[in-house]
Amino acid sequence: MNGDWLIRGRDGRLAAYAPGDDAVWCRAERHPGGPLLPPRRAGxxxxxxxxxxxxxxxxxxxxxxxxxxxxxGESGLVHSVHFRGHLAALDWLPIGHPNRRGERTGRPAVAVDSGGRAYVFVRNRGLGVHTINQKARGGWNAWHDLKGSRVDEELVAVTGESGLVELYATSPAGILRWMQEEPGARPVAAEPLPVRAVPGTLSALPTSKEATTLFYADPDGMLHAWRPDGDPVTLTPVPGPGPLSVLRCALDGHDCTLLAQRSASGRVAFAAYPTETESAGLWWTESGPQLPAGTRVSLTEDAEGRVVAASMTPDGVLRLARQKDEPGLALAAWQEI
Known part of the structure; x- marks a missing residue:
């Protein structure tokens, strides 16, 4: 799963997406804050x-x-839109292959700009990056080569508070970046960030109208945060492998950045700090049962503004924990769905 797979829809219902049985499955709340409906196949x-x-x-x-x-020996990418988590998604629509034809070339990433247009990114056969995006009035533009060299498979796409799409990737040269310069335009390459970043550890979070904060782990196991207006800031040792789930939320009335990840112990570790104030420091606190390796974590807020954390094990077991009405980030007991 690439991206925030636990989301809150426009009607306030939460929906969790997961792979399984050659499909993508969705479980949505019956009503905001209510129980989750049985899994439904998307597309x-x-x-x-x-x-x-x-x-x-x-x-x-x-x-x-x-x-x-x-x-x-060949595959192609497909796209679907889900307007409401508790309803059927649109059928999968073919959008082609970055090299016209062939096998899979990398894991896709997708972001949606302020006009509601999807931008799809994927590594190509030459280990660069290709993109394809929706037109303003329906249909898709042609595939476009964004270049890049020796790009690792896992890409991170995000839409900033400006409504412009951004893409990040790791390579031996550091962290590669592509940025939209105006609505509807293709992203263009920006100056790489010359750091040692472990592939598969990137996360990006819009933290102001001007900037997105990028998180990554280095080979020594340290977590770093970076914004374009400064140098990377070393935060703390990462609790476990893989990407963080990141969320901007209000805790005790303060604008905070919340981080979560499956820790080396198998439990979910949380840390928070005032948004864009990394100098305040952060500390990990573990929660819930021990979970198997490969478990992914996702964060969102529900219709009442409470933090909701989800974990998904490799065999598809979903657990949720909701924020209690107490100071700080106090979570109720994790519930297996």
Whole structure:
């Protein structure tokens, strides 16, 4: 899963997306704050390869992207829109292959700009990056080569508070960046960040109208935060492998950045600090049961503004924990769904 797979729709219902049985499945709340409905297959009966990307626009709609087999030895990308988590998603629509044809080339990433247009990114056969985006009035533009060299498979796409799309990737040269300069335009390459970043540890969070904060781990196991107006800031040792889930939320009336990740102990670790004030420091606190390796964590806020944390094990077991009406980040007991 690439992207925030636990989201709140425009109607306030939470929806969790997960892979399984050659499909993408969605579990949505019956009503905001209510129990989750049984899993529902997204996009129809089309068979998919494992792995998918999800991105959400300001309209609350979820955009899903995945690879599907087309014929022997070949695959293509498909896209679907989910307007309401408790309703059926649109059927999967083919959007092609970055190299016209061939097998899968990398895990897709998707972000949605302020106009509701999806931007899909994927590593190509030459280990650069290709993108394709929706037109303003329906349909898709042609695939476009963003270049790049020796790009690692996992890409991170995000839409800043400005409504412009950003893309991040790791490579031996450091962290590569592509930025939209105006609405509707293709992202263009920006100056790379020359740091040692472990592939698969990038996370990005819009933290102001001017900036997105990028988080990454270095080979020594230290977590760093960076914004374009300064140097990377070393925060703390990472609790475990893989990307963080990051959320901007209000804690005790303060604008905070909340981080979560499955720790090396197997439990979910949380840390928070005042947004864009890394100098305040942060400390990890673990919560919930021990979970198997490969468990992913996602964060969102529900219709009442409470933090909701979700964990998804590799075999598809979903657990949720909601913030209690207490000071700080006090979570109720984790519930297996």
């Amino acid at each position: 129809g009966d089309q068979r998919l390869h494992p792995g998918f990307a999800v991105g959400q626009g300001t309209d609350g709609y979820a955009h899903l992207v995945a690879w599907r087999p087309t014929k022997d």
